[in-house]
Amino acid sequence: MIWFVAKRLLAAVPTLVAVLTVVFIIVRIVPGDPALVILGDQATAEATEALRARLGTDRPMLVQYWSFVTNALTGDFGSSLVTGRPIIEEVGAVLPHTIDLTLASMVLGVVVGVPVGIWAALRRNGAVDIAARLLSLLGLSFPVFVSGIYLLLLFGLHWRLFPVIGNADLSDFGDRLHKVVLPAVALGLTMAAYITRVTRSAMLHSLGEDYIRTARAKGVPWRRVVWVHGLRNASLPVVTVVGLYVGILIGNSVLTEIVFNRPGLGKIIVGALNQRDYTMLQGLMVIYCFLIVVVNLVTDLLYGVMDPRVKQA
Amino acid sequence: MTMRLRAGLLAAAFAAFAPAAMAQQGTLRVGMAAQDMGRLDPHYAVSTIDRVPMPWMFNGLVRFPPGSIDASAIEPDLAERWESSADGRTWTFHLRRGVRFHGNYGELTADDVVFSLRKAANPQTSAFSGDFRAIQTVEAVDPYTVRIVLQENVPNLLGILTNYAGGFIVSRRAVEERGEEFKRAPIGTGPFALDRITPNQSAEFVANAGYFRGAPQIPRISYRFIPSDASRDLAFQNSELDMNYGRADQTWVTRVRRQQGVTVDVFEPAELAIIHLNVTQPPFDDIRVRQAIAHAVNRPELVRWRGPDTSREGQSVVPRGYQGFSADNGLLPHDVARARALLAEAGHPNGITVRVIHTQLPEMLAAMQVLQQQLRRAGITLDLQVVEHATFHQQIRQNLSPLVYYSAARFPIADIYLTQFFHSRSIVGTPTAVTNFSHCGMADAEIDAARVSTDRAEQARLWAEAQRKLVGAVCGVPLIETLLVFARHDNVDYGYQLRGSMSLGPQITEASRLR
Numbered sequence: 001m002i003w004f005v006a007k008r009l010l011a012a013v014p015t016l017v018a019v020l021t022v023v024f025i026i027v028r029i030v031p032g033d034p035a036l037v038i039l040g041d042q043a044t045a046e047a048t049e050a051l052r053a054r055l056g057t058d059r060p061m062l063v064q065y066w067s068f069v070t071n072a073l074t075g076d077f078g079s080s081l082v083t084g085r086p087i088i089e090e091v092g093a094v095l096p097h098t099i100d101l102t103l104a105s106m107v108l109g110v111v112v113g114v115p116v117g118i119w120a121a122l123r124r125n126g127a128v129d130i131a132a133r134l135l136s137l138l139g140l141s142f143p144v145f146v147s148g149i150y151l152l153l154l155f156g157l158h159w160r161l162f163p164v165i166g167n168a169d170l171s172d173f174g175d176r177l178h179k180v181v182l183p184a185v186a187l188g189l190t191m192a193a194y195i196t197r198v199t200r201s202a203m204l205h206s207l208g209e210d211y212i213r214t215a216r217a218k219g220v221p222w223r224r225v226v227w228v229h230g231l232r233n234a235s236l237p238v239v240t241v242v243g244l245y246v247g248i249l250i251g252n253s254v255l256t257e258i259v260f261n262r263p264g265l266g267k268i269i270v271g272a273l274n275q276r277d278y279t280m281l282q283g284l285m286v287i288y289c290f291l292i293v294v295v296n297l298v299t300d301l302l303y304g305v306m307d308p309r310v311k312q313a
Numbered sequence: 314m315t316m317r318l319r320a321g322l323l324a325a326a327f328a329a330f331a332p333a334a335m336a337q338q339g340t341l342r343v344g345m346a347a348q349d350m351g352r353l354d355p356h357y358a359v360s361t362i363d364r365v366p367m368p369w370m371f372n373g374l375v376r377f378p379p380g381s382i383d384a385s386a387i388e389p390d391l392a393e394r395w396e397s398s399a400d401g402r403t404w405t406f407h408l409r410r411g412v413r414f415h416g417n418y419g420e421l422t423a424d425d426v427v428f429s430l431r432k433a434a435n436p437q438t439s440a441f442s443g444d445f446r447a448i449q450t451v452e453a454v455d456p457y458t459v460r461i462v463l464q465e466n467v468p469n470l471l472g473i474l475t476n477y478a479g480g481f482i483v484s485r486r487a488v489e490e491r492g493e494e495f496k497r498a499p500i501g502t503g504p505f506a507l508d509r510i511t512p513n514q515s516a517e518f519v520a521n522a523g524y525f526r527g528a529p530q531i532p533r534i535s536y537r538f539i540p541s542d543a544s545r546d547l548a549f550q551n552s553e554l555d556m557n558y559g560r561a562d563q564t565w566v567t568r569v570r571r572q573q574g575v576t577v578d579v580f581e582p583a584e585l586a587i588i589h590l591n592v593t594q595p596p597f598d599d600i601r602v603r604q605a606i607a608h609a610v611n612r613p614e615l616v617r618w619r620g621p622d623t624s625r626e627g628q629s630v631v632p633r634g635y636q637g638f639s640a641d642n643g644l645l646p647h648d649v650a651r652a653r654a655l656l657a658e659a660g661h662p663n664g665i666t667v668r669v670i671h672t673q674l675p676e677m678l679a680a681m682q683v684l685q686q687q688l689r690r691a692g693i694t695l696d697l698q699v700v701e702h703a704t705f706h707q708q709i710r711q712n713l714s715p716l717v718y719y720s721a722a723r724f725p726i727a728d729i730y731l732t733q734f735f736h737s738r739s740i741v742g743t744p745t746a747v748t749n750f751s752h753c754g755m756a757d758a759e760i761d762a763a764r765v766s767t768d769r770a771e772q773a774r775l776w777a778e779a780q781r782k783l784v785g786a787v788c789g790v791p792l793i794e795t796l797l798v799f800a801r802h803d804n805v806d807y808g809y810q811l812r813g814s815m816s817l818g819p820q821i822t823e824a825s826r827l828r
Contacts, residue, residue, distance in 0.1 A: 031704040032701070033706075033707050036703070036706050036710075037706075038351065038352065038357065038359070040360065041359075041721065042440070042747065043359075043440045043442075043443070043747075044443045044746075045743070045744050045745060045747075046744070047437075050437045082351050083349065083497070083512070084352060152547050156551055157550060160551070163551075163553055164544060165537065165539065165544075165554075167511075167537075258540055258541045258544070261537075263514050264513075268348075268349075271349060271513070274703065
C-alpha cells in the first residue's frame with residue numbers, strides 16, 4: 001500500500017512539471033503587463049521600467065523559468081507580484097474555505113445523488129424515475145449564479161436564516177458550518193444531479209447482471225440484493241465521477257465563491273489571471289495540481305476498498 | 314420526530330447562529346466591488362479599491378476639506394501654515410507639533426515629510442513620481458519646518474501635497490524597518506490604523522485614539538471585498554453592510570433610493586470618457602474623418618442612456634469643474650448629415666470600417682456599444698476587438714488601435730489632464746509615454762506656458778487656447794462624464810456633506826459616526 005502511494009506520488013512529478021511549464025509559458029504569452037496593473041495608468045514609462053526590473057519580469061524567459069523551478073523545488077513559491085504577500089500565506093488563508101465548500105458539496109451530492117439514483121433505477125420508467133431524471137436535468141442546467149442568487153434571496157433576505165456575506169471566521173466551527181450551507185447547496189445540487197444520473201445508469205446495468213438473478217434465486221432479501229450486490233458493483237463508476245467532480249469543484253467553484261462572497265482558490269486563480277500575477281498563478285497551479293493528484297490517488301485507493309477484484313499493483 | 318418538530322429545531326439552530334453573524338456593534342462595514350486590495354503603500358495606491366481607505370490611514374501636508382475636491386479650498390493638514398517666496402519657487406511648511414504615527418512609531422517630524430516626498434518623487438518607489446517632476450529639493454530646515462524648492466513654477470504645488478496620491482506622508486522609520494513588508498503593514502498618522510488584512514476577504518481598521526484632531530467616533534471599519542454587484546447589493550439590503558460601492562447607472566440609483574432608510578450619494582470627481590483618434594494613422598490622419606466622428610457622436614443620447622443623476626455631457630477635452638476648464642472651444646455639434654458629407658468629401662462615400670481594440674469590462678463595453686450604434690448611423694462601422702482588460706491596456710499603448718475609448722478622472726487642474734493625454738511628451742510608445750493616444754502635440758506650447766505661469770488670468774487663457782486647438786483638431790471627442798456613487802444606510806453620518814472625494818470614496822473622519 002505504502003509503495004503504491006509512493007509510486008503514484010512519484011509518477012505525479014512529471015505531470016506537475018509539465019503543467020507548470022505550460023502555465024509558465026501561457027501566462028507570459030498572453031498580452032498584459034503586471035507592472036501596468038500595479039502602477040496604474042498615470043505612471044511614467046520610467047517608473048514602469050523600474051518596476052519591471054524590480055519584479056524581474058524584464059528578465060529572459062529562461063532565466064525566469066529556471067529561478068521559478070529551483071525556488072519551487074525548495075518550497076518557495078515567492079510572493080504575489082500585485083499584493084506582495086507570500087503565495088503560501090495567500091493560499092493558506094483561503095484553502096480551508098475551499099476544502100469546507102468542496103467537502104460539504106461532495107457530501108451533499110453523494111447523500112442526495114446516490115439514494116435518488118438507486119431509487120430511480122429500481123422504479124425504472126416509473127413516476128419516481130421520470131421525476132428524478134427531470135430534476136437532475138434541471139439541476140445540471142441551472143447555473144450556480146442563478147440558483148445562488150435565488151437561495152440568497154429566499155434564505156438570506158426573506159427568511160434571514162443565513163447571511164449574504166459568506167466569509168466565515170475559521171476559528172469558529174459553528175460560523176463555518178452556518179456559512180457553508182447555502183453555497184454547498186448551490187454547488188452540491190449540481191453534483192447531486194450528476195451523481196443521480198450516473199448512479200441510476202450504473203445500477204440499471206448492475207441489476208441486470210447474472211449475479212443479481214442468482215442472488216434473488218438463492219432467496220437473498222431484496223434490500224440486501226440492492227444495497228450489497230447491486231450497489232457495490234455499481235459503485236466504481238460513481239466513485240470515479242465523484243473523484244473527477246471533486247477535482248473540478250476545487251478550481252471551478254469560482255462562481256459560487258463570488259456569489260456567496262466566500263474566499264477560495266477558484267476566486268484567487270481568476271483574480272491572478274486578470275491581474276497578470278504570474279508568480280501567484282504559478283504557485284496556485286502547483287498547489288492545484290497537487291490537490292488533483294491527491295484526489296485521484298484517494299479515488300484509486302477507494303477502488304480497492306469498493307471492489308477487491310481491483311488490484312493496487 | 315414529526316416534520317414540524319424537525320423544521321422547528323432547524324430554524325432554532327440557524328437562529329442561534331444568525332445574531333452573531335449579523336450584528337457587529339460599533340463597526341462600520343463598507344462593501345467594495347473588488348476581489349482584494351493591492352499594495353497598501355499609499356504611493357502605489359492606484360486602483361479605486363486601494364485609494365478609498367488611504368485618507369483613513371494617512372494625512373498630507375495639506376488637504377481638501379472632507380467632502381470637497383475644490384482645489385481653491387485646500388486647508389492645513391499636517392502643516393499648520395505655510396508661506397511661499399515672491400517668485401513662487403520656494404515654499405516653507407510649518408508642521409503641527411505632537412502628531413503621532415500609529416503604533417510605536419513616534420512623533421511626525423520634518424524628516425518623515427522629506428523622506429515621504431522624496432519617496433513619492435522616485436520612480437523606483439512610487440507610481441506618482443511624474444507629479445513631482447518640478448520639485449528640485451525637499452529639505453528639513455528644523456524638526457518642524459520643511460522647505461521645498463521648485464525648478465519651475467507649477468500650477469498648484471499645494472495640489473501635489475494634498476492627502477491624495479503622492480502627497481501622503483508615511484513614517485520613515487516604519488518604511489526602513491519594515492522594508493517590503495511596509496506595503497502590507499503601512500504606518501501613517503490618519504484617524505484609522507490598519508489592524509489586519511485577510512486576503513480576498515477584508516481589511517480591518519481600528520480607530521487611532523491619539524489622532525491629532527481627536528479620537529474617531531467610529532471604533533472599527535471593516536472594508537469588505539465583494540466583487541459580485543448582485544451579492545453586494547443583497548448584503549447591503551440585508552443590513553450586513555452599512556455602506557456600498559454603487560454603480561453609476563440610473564436604474565441602480567433609482568432602485569436603491571427606493572429602499573427605506575438609504576441615501577445614495579453621487580459625487581465628484583467625474584470620469585470623463587473621450588475617444589482619442591490617432592492623427593498619425595489612417596483613416597484619422599484626415600481631419601475630415603475625425604470631424605465626421607465628432608459630428609456623429611450624440612452626447613445627450615449617451616446621458617439619457619447612462620442616466621441624468623449620474624452623468625452629464627462632456628464639453629471639452631478636460632472634465633468640467635477642473636481649474637482651467639473651458640467650454641468655449643468650438644466643439645462640433647451632433648449632425649449625422651454633416652458627418653456623412655465629410656466622409657464623402659474625404660473619399661469614403663460608402664462609409665468606413667475601423668478596427669478598434671476595446672476592453673471587456675462591462676461598463677466600458679456597454680458604453681462603446683452605444684457609441685458603435687451612433688457612429689453606424691453616419692456610416693462609420695467600428696469593428697470591435699474585445700479583449701480582456703489588462704490586454705486592452707497593453708495593446709492601446711502599443712498603438713494597435715487607431716481609436717481608443719478611455720475614461721479617467723485626474724487631479725482637478727487642467728494641466729494634469731492636458732499633459733497626460735495631449736502633450737507630445739506623453740505619446741504612447743515613447744520613453745516618456747503616459748496616455749497620449751492621439752499623438753497630438755499642437756498645444757504643447759500653451760500647456761507648458763500655462764504650467765509655469767504665475768499670472769492666473771494668463772494661465773486660464775493659455776489652457777482655454779490649448780483646449781480650442783485640441784478640440785479644433787479633433788484629437789479627441791469628449792463623450793460623457795460619469796460621477797461616483799456610494800449608498801449608505803441612514804445610521805451612517807459622514808460628519809460632512811459629500812460633494813466630492815479625491816480618494817474616490819467617502820472619507821471616514823474623526824467626526825464620522827454610526828447612529
